[in-house]
Amino acid sequence: DVKVTQSSRYLVKRTGEKVxxxxxxxxxxxxxxxxxxxxxxxxxxxxxxxxVKMKEKGDIPEGYSVSREKKERFSLILESASTNQTSxxxxxxSFPRVGGYTFGSGTRLTVV
Amino acid sequence: QQQVKQSPQSLIVQKGGISIINCAYENTxxxxxxxxxxxxxxxxxxxxxxxxxxxxxxxxxxTISFNKSAKQFSLHIMDSQPGDSATYFCAARGDSSYKLIFGSGTRLLVRx
Numbered sequence: 001d002v003k004v005t006q007s008s009r010y011l012v013k014r015t016g017e018k019v020x021x022x023x024x025x026x027x028x029x030x031x032x033x034x035x036x037x038x039x040x041x042x043x044x045x046x047x048x049x050x051x052v053k054m055k056e057k058g059d060i061p062e063g064y065s066v067s068r069e070k071k072e073r074f075s076l077i078l079e080s081a082s083t084n085q086t087s088x089x090x091x092x093x094s095f096p097r098v099g100g101y102t103f104g105s106g107t108r109l110t111v112v
Numbered sequence: 113q114q115q116v117k118q119s120p121q122s123l124i125v126q127k128g129g130i131s132i133i134n135c136a137y138e139n140t141x142x143x144x145x146x147x148x149x150x151x152x153x154x155x156x157x158x159x160x161x162x163x164x165x166x167x168x169x170x171x172x173x174x175t176i177s178f179n180k181s182a183k184q185f186s187l188h189i190m191d192s193q194p195g196d197s198a199t200y201f202c203a204a205r206g207d208s209s210y211k212l213i214f215g216s217g218t219r220l221l222v223r224x
Contacts, residue, residue, distance in 0.1 A: 042216040103155030
């Protein structure tokens, strides 16, 4: 069974902390994505990567950065966590231009 | 031109009824239209998808209807069941794009 695995289901962090969210996929997908999901706002794209070490900004990249050193792993970094970054974070992966995404189960991040 | 507009925001249906969720798009370059189903605490999962060369696709109780001239597509859930209660997202992608553009989501509640 193909999988996208997010390292944490729930995280609580303090304002100003540097936060790492990890995502691993076992499908040999080239593309990987980070979304955040908030009530009433749907899924908003933060960053995506179409190859190792390649990344592009999505719709809401401010306050975030990403790292993709290996094909199967895509990390989202909150440089200095703020309370407005409290959200559900979803990682997804796909082949280029073929089919849909496979999503992970999400990480619910609370910044206090 | 990149938006996908989804309605309604929420929907309540009696068991055995038909649930209908609608999406509209502007970009005529879109050529792949998936629907995702998301249960609470889980990531979205691909439910069914269609390409614009067909007007309808059916998988079990789930049907996508596609109207290319009107730039609209809809999800019909026949014989709706309480287990169908979830949030549904439509999406679209162009053939030259890595990214899916998501609708804002519809929260479906099927009453017993």
